[in-house]
Amino acid sequence: MTQGEPPPPSHRSRPTMREVAALAGVAIKTVSRVVNGVPTVDPVIVARVREAADQLGYRPNLTASSLRRGDGRTATIGMLVEDAANPFSAALTRTVENVARERGVLVLIGSLDEDPARERELARALVDRRVDGLVIVPAGRDHSYLISEQRSGTCVVFVDREAGLLDADAVVSDNRRGAITATDHLLKNGHRRIAYLGDSASIPTAAQRFDGYRHALELAHIPFDDEIVRHTGASEEAAIAATEQILSLPDPPTALFTSQNLVTIGAVRALRALGLQNTVAHMGFDDFPLADILTPGISVIAQDIEQMGRTAAEMLFSRLDGDQSPTRTVTVPTRLIERGSGEITAGEPRHD
Known part of the structure; x- marks a missing residue:
């Protein structure tokens, strides 16, 4: 590597908000407001900050941002299906993803292969990553392992099959x-x-x-x-x-x-x-x-499938928005x- 040449990408640290602020000639707090979409920032300043961020290749740390937010949300949900390659699972996932995207929420997906142990493992892995909620096509019949997560604020909706030993919303076909x-x-x-x-x-x-x-x-x-x-x-x-x-x-x-x-x-x-x-x-x-x-x-x-996925996603986001009504199971007709x-x-x- 010659003098003055930047280090290879794998060894470079990620650009920071401080560096964006320095290049744009604004305060760090201003960059933070632009990143978080505060509407009162001067459009000229917004354009300058975004140009600096693009030039540096800066991407906000959403995990760190969620930790600073008062509600602790991460703008992510988890979705567990039987097999992501199965046409039913794929169509269901895509519908939930579309609803989540409308709200700026990312969906993390896992396949269960009808394995209850894998279901518990992946559900806990997603909860450990602080997803805001879970949409599950369950493999097992005992979901009591999620009771403590529910009490901690993780919302859960089941699709295609109802939960076992857990009070949770569900969307099923007739x-x-x-x-x-x-x-x-x-x-x-x-x-x-x-x-x-x-x-x-x-x-x-x-x-x-x-x-x-x-x-x-x-x-x-x-x-x-x-x-x-x-x-x-x-x-x-x-x-x-x-x-x-x-x-x-x-x-x-x-x-x-x-x-x-x-x-x-x-x-x-x-x-x-x-x-x-x-x-x-x-x-x-x-x-x-x-x-x-x-x-x-x-x-x-x-x-x-589209109605099932949309209903499940809307039920989940309704719970995340504070809906405290009794849990319910929605049965979707077939044709x-x-x-x-x-x-x-x-x-x-x-x-x-």
């Missing part, structure tokens, strides 16, 4: 009613042997959808047959294997109800590989990309989307 609608739709198209493939039965949403499936069969006076039921977990590969196995039975089903989007995708792949996509009717729970451009299109029970696969009638192949 899973049972959606599953009843899906099964009824297949029944109305003449099917009497309807297979069920879903996520692990230990997951509350999966249990609610399975209950809806069984209830619809019971109302139609159709005996429940465990032989055509599979709780595969959220895995395309497992769903492919389960679909192939069920359809190879001596008395195979004429219709499938797949109650999770990755399970639905696996079933679609299996049906197409077997050449049965126009013969076996298929209803899925949760929409997914490209479902409408397949032949036939995949009929689904769609969750209103049936007919695209072709769910409208294949029993014994009549469909060709679109």
Whole structure:
């Protein structure tokens, strides 16, 4: 390094507010007011300070600023989802992020992989980083570990599933009613042997959808047959294997109800590989990309993910703004989307 040359970026200290003030020719307090958006600062001074900050590459220390604020807020929230790569989780996260962005709040995201221990670990890690609140799609059923955090002022809202052993707001889909609608739709198209493939039965949403499936069969006076039921977990590969196995039975089903989007995708792949996509009717729970451009299109029970995410974010920010009303659970309706696969009638192949 030659004389007068600045040190490499990795060894340089970050520019300080004092350096910005010196370059702009103003007091440190003036720089602070500009950084914090105080509206009474002369616009000419604001422009000069910002120009100096840009020239130096100065960025305010938001963590330090939050410590100086009277409310202790950090303008961050944490969001924990099943899997950030899953279409449902991705859409939910994006909606919460959009609401947070409107308020100048950053969202820190983690994936739980249906692991309660990982949920506790990541939730505590986010709380340790002083997030103002948490939006959680829970993996576990015991959330009492968050009681002390609630008492310390951390607001928590649950999405997709309600909290266990914790008094907290929640936003959920009407899973049972959606599953009843899906099964009824297949029944109305003449099917009497309807297979069920879903996520692990230990997951509350999966249990609610399975209950809806069984209830619809019971109302139609159709005996429940465990032989055509599979709780595969959220895995395309497992769903492919389960679909192939069920359809190879001596008395195979004429219709499938797949109650999770990755399970639905696996079933679609299996049906197409077997050449049965126009013969076996298929209803899925949760929409997914490209479902409408397949032949036939995949009929689904769609969750209103945008409404769920926006409602959860607004509930969280309402709590952060001081809402002390009793906690509540908001149930968001689902809707049936007919695209072709769910409208294949029993014994009549469909060709679109």
